Amino acid sequence: MNNGNARASLIGIVGAYLLYTAYDLFRNEAGADTTMSPAVRILFSVFFVLAGIALLVLAVRIWRRSAKEEKEQQDRDDERTGIQ
Amino acid sequence: MTRDSFLTVLKKNAMLIVLVLVYLFFWVLTQGSIFNPSSFTELINQNAYVYILGAGMLMCMLTGGNIDLSCGAFVCLLGAFGGVFMIVNGWGTGISIALLLLVGVVYGVILGFLIAYVHIPPWIATLAGYLAFRGLGTSILSANSKTGSLAPFPVDFQNIFYGRIFPTEKGVFNWPCFLFGVAAAAAITLIIFMNRSKRLSKGYEADTIVKAAVKSGLGSAAVILVMTRLAMDGGIPTTLLWVAGIVLIYSFITSKTTIGRHFYVVGGNMEAARLSGVNTRRIMFLAYLNMAVLASIATMTVVARSQSAYADVGKNFEMDAISACVVGGVSASGGAGTVLGMVIGATLIGVINLGMSLISLDANYQRVVKGFVLLAAVVFDILSKQRSK
Numbered sequence: 001m002n003n004g005n006a007r008a009s010l011i012g013i014v015g016a017y018l019l020y021t022a023y024d025l026f027r028n029e030a031g032a033d034t035t036m037s038p039a040v041r042i043l044f045s046v047f048f049v050l051a052g053i054a055l056l057v058l059a060v061r062i063w064r065r066s067a068k069e070e071k072e073q074q075d076r077d078d079e080r081t082g083i084q
Numbered sequence: 085m086t087r088d089s090f091l092t093v094l095k096k097n098a099m100l101i102v103l104v105l106v107y108l109f110f111w112v113l114t115q116g117s118i119f120n121p122s123s124f125t126e127l128i129n130q131n132a133y134v135y136i137l138g139a140g141m142l143m144c145m146l147t148g149g150n151i152d153l154s155c156g157a158f159v160c161l162l163g164a165f166g167g168v169f170m171i172v173n174g175w176g177t178g179i180s181i182a183l184l185l186l187v188g189v190v191y192g193v194i195l196g197f198l199i200a201y202v203h204i205p206p207w208i209a210t211l212a213g214y215l216a217f218r219g220l221g222t223s224i225l226s227a228n229s230k231t232g233s234l235a236p237f238p239v240d241f242q243n244i245f246y247g248r249i250f251p252t253e254k255g256v257f258n259w260p261c262f263l264f265g266v267a268a269a270a271a272i273t274l275i276i277f278m279n280r281s282k283r284l285s286k287g288y289e290a291d292t293i294v295k296a297a298v299k300s301g302l303g304s305a306a307v308i309l310v311m312t313r314l315a316m317d318g319g320i321p322t323t324l325l326w327v328a329g330i331v332l333i334y335s336f337i338t339s340k341t342t343i344g345r346h347f348y349v350v351g352g353n354m355e356a357a358r359l360s361g362v363n364t365r366r367i368m369f370l371a372y373l374n375m376a377v378l379a380s381i382a383t384m385t386v387v388a389r390s391q392s393a394y395a396d397v398g399k400n401f402e403m404d405a406i407s408a409c410v411v412g413g414v415s416a417s418g419g420a421g422t423v424l425g426m427v428i429g430a431t432l433i434g435v436i437n438l439g440m441s442l443i444s445l446d447a448n449y450q451r452v453v454k455g456f457v458l459l460a461a462v463v464f465d466i467l468s469k470q471r472s473k
Contacts, residue, residue: 004417005205006149006150006151006416006417006418007148007149007416007417007418009149009150009151009205009206009207010149010151010406010416011416011462011466013151013153013207013406014406014410014458014459014462017403017455017458018455018458018459021451021452021454021455024451025448025451025452028448034446034447034448035446035449036446036448036449041448044448044452048455051455051459055459055462058466
């Protein structure tokens with residue numbers, strides 16, 4: 001597994017965790033004890049949803065770039081082998 | 085000191101400076117409670133699992149940004165096994181600890197084999213564990229207990245992982261603890277100056293005498309401060325010994341051994357490492373075997389502290405370990421990061437968690453803060469990578 005894929009996975013997982021945090025906030029996992037007003041909770045949920053999606057999109061872009069670079073490297077190696 | 089060199093020092097020690105500032109922030113907010121002796125003990129006991137799992141996650145991330153998503157759920161499963169061994173079956177502490185470590189080794193071998201030799205991407209292989217282990221652990225606990233948790237663990241097991249060395253009453257100054265701190269401070273000073281003279285004797289660049297003195301002074305002062313506070317709270321927690329031992333071992337491995345350097349090389353450029361003769365598959369295998377064994381040790385500290393094995397134990401542990409590494413400067417691309425950085429990252433997260441609980445901050449706000457910290461660390465890493473390109 002190349003570094004680009006691993007980096008994309010890590011960024012994607014952080015993005016997924018932020019989406020999970022947004023879901024927890026939206027569902028109000030703290031229950032009745034919370035001092036956070038519903039409006040503030042929703043605001044933070046929306047922020048984390050947007051941040052999570054942004055990281056997931058970035059992860060996909062890194063993964064696709066990494067896959068493209070790997071393919072180009074493979075083609076170059078094949079060409080070199082062909083010449084030899 | 086010139087402006088440039090001052091900025092370089094700031095940049096190099098950014099996380100340490102942030103840690104000090106956050107600590108001072110909570111000192112004001114908690115009106116000094118965070119400086120109480122009991123807070124220092126709580127910081128170490130509450131966050132021991134972060135340091136231990138962080139060391140394992142560091143080794144995985146060094147190989148190329150790879151992670152282990154299963155460590156938290158594995159802690160739940162191992163906790164259930166531990167409960168069955170010691171509480172249900174009544175087996176001895178020694179044999180139970182050995183069995184738990186063995187289970188960790190077996191899982192690590194399987195996981196390492198799947199990732200290193202079958203080439204399953206680490207996040208997929210460990211995601212399977214993340215999904216399966218908690219369910220399995222919960223089933224084992226439900227099958228052996230009406231309440232879904234197993235307690236209490238034997239006293240000798242708790243003493244090994246949540247006891248104190250040379251305990252005294254709280255409020256009575258614990259001299260062995262203080263002297264241990266003085267010895268550690270002396271060792272830090274000796275190591276810094278010995279390293280400096282070794283580098284100079286080989287013709288390498290080394291810190292100036294003033295810089296080395298400042299480094300050793302600050303390090304020693306921090307250690308003596310912590311040990312003095314612990315000395316007022318009944319003595320050295322055994323958890324601290326486990327954490328310190330693991331941190332020192334991994335610090336040595338990553339900086340002074342060939343195999344440690346191989347982790348960095350594999351993470352820097354796997355193909356170049358392979359062509360240079362490094363057995364990259366073995367390094368990947370060892371990273372995940374190591375993580376599983378450290379998860380076993382983390383499990384024992386956690387269940388000893390909670391004095392029970394329950395279904396929710398280990399929840400989000402993997403994210404805490406990843407956060408500690410990313411906040412501590414471990415690169416998401418691999419090939420960069422230090423144990424000291426991970427320790428600073430874990431301590432920063434620990435101080436934030438402790439500070440928030442001392443001011444009784446709402447659980448929702450705590451979630452928001454944790455989310456922001458992780459997001460900031462990842463964004464910082466992304467921007468650093470873009471700048472270096």
